[in-house]
Amino acid sequence: MHFYKYQGTGNDFVVVDDRAKTFGLDQEAIALLCHRRFGIGADGFMLLQEAEGYDFRMVYYNSDGTEGTMCGNGGRCLVRFAADLGIVTEKAHFIAVDGPHLAYITPETISLQMMDVPGIEQHNDDYFTNTGSPHFVRFTNQVQFYDVKNTGAAIRYSEAYQPMNGTNANFVEKLDDQTLFVRTYERGVEDETYSCGTGVTAAALVAKTFKNVQTPIKIKTLGGELAVNFDGDAITGFTNIFLIGPAKQVFTGTIFA
Numbered sequence: 001m002h003f004y005k006y007q008g009t010g011n012d013f014v015v016v017d018d019r020a021k022t023f024g025l026d027q028e029a030i031a032l033l034c035h036r037r038f039g040i041g042a043d044g045f046m047l048l049q050e051a052e053g054y055d056f057r058m059v060y061y062n063s064d065g066t067e068g069t070m071c072g073n074g075g076r077c078l079v080r081f082a083a084d085l086g087i088v089t090e091k092a093h094f095i096a097v098d099g100p101h102l103a104y105i106t107p108e109t110i111s112l113q114m115m116d117v118p119g120i121e122q123h124n125d126d127y128f129t130n131t132g133s134p135h136f137v138r139f140t141n142q143v144q145f146y147d148v149k150n151t152g153a154a155i156r157y158s159e160a161y162q163p164m165n166g167t168n169a170n171f172v173e174k175l176d177d178q179t180l181f182v183r184t185y186e187r188g189v190e191d192e193t194y195s196c197g198t199g200v201t202a203a204a205l206v207a208k209t210f211k212n213v214q215t216p217i218k219i220k221t222l223g224g225e226l227a228v229n230f231d232g233d234a235i236t237g238f239t240n241i242f243l244i245g246p247a248k249q250v251f252t253g254t255i256f257a
Helices: 027-034 072-084 148-156 159-164 197-210
Strands: 002-008 011-017 044-049 056-062 091-096 099-105 110-113 121-123 126-130 134-139 168-176 179-186 191-193 217-221 224-233 237-245 248-254
Touching: 002 072, 011 072, 027 044, 044 072, 056 072, 072 091, 072 099, 072 110, 072 197, 072 237, 072 248, 126 197, 134 159, 134 197, 148 168, 148 179, 148 191, 168 197, 179 197, 197 217, 197 224, 197 237
Parallel strands: 011 044, 056 091, 134 168, 179 217
Antiparallel strands: 002 011, 002 248, 044 056, 091 099, 099 110, 110 237, 121 126, 126 134, 168 179, 179 191, 217 224, 224 237
């Protein structure tokens, strides 16, 4: 199988051009491809397929082989892949599991429009919202020393989130009035990732609403820098949400699965 490897701020993906609809691997095989010892190694796996009325369809799988909800950095990487294939140039219109998306392409960045978000739930000092994937958000000091893996796993598997098959968990430090440092535990990966696009989007919406952080919001992650810009508020709903950052091809190859 011929594959491509892409990364967006350290969030990495195995990508396959499946416009011919020949891909047929099961959950176990996809998990093996994403394994960092026995496969290629990735946080997720994506197929680019044809879709009537759109430039392409995004099909996303978690690194455990289960079909996933929306992945923001994955979406940005797949747009870059489509541009590298010559399918799109300066703009892309594609369909994903959470609906249609628009993206703008430059040599340096992919700006991906995320789904509209109707509001934010507040649970004492914690928050929850859905930005295409479910996200728990907690603010803390010195997030670089926070136990993201163990605390995130406890929240992900907590009883409160069992009806939605668990949640992603974000731990956020406000660095200044326009900058956040975000670390994320991702379900499906079952570990901290270097960056999570839907997670930093959730953190930005919460920070604007409850922490007086101003847009466009700059995001520091372990894997690099992103930005989130949007209109609206938690009362009227958030619209025109854009996740902005780099997305690059790392390598390409053939694997014998």
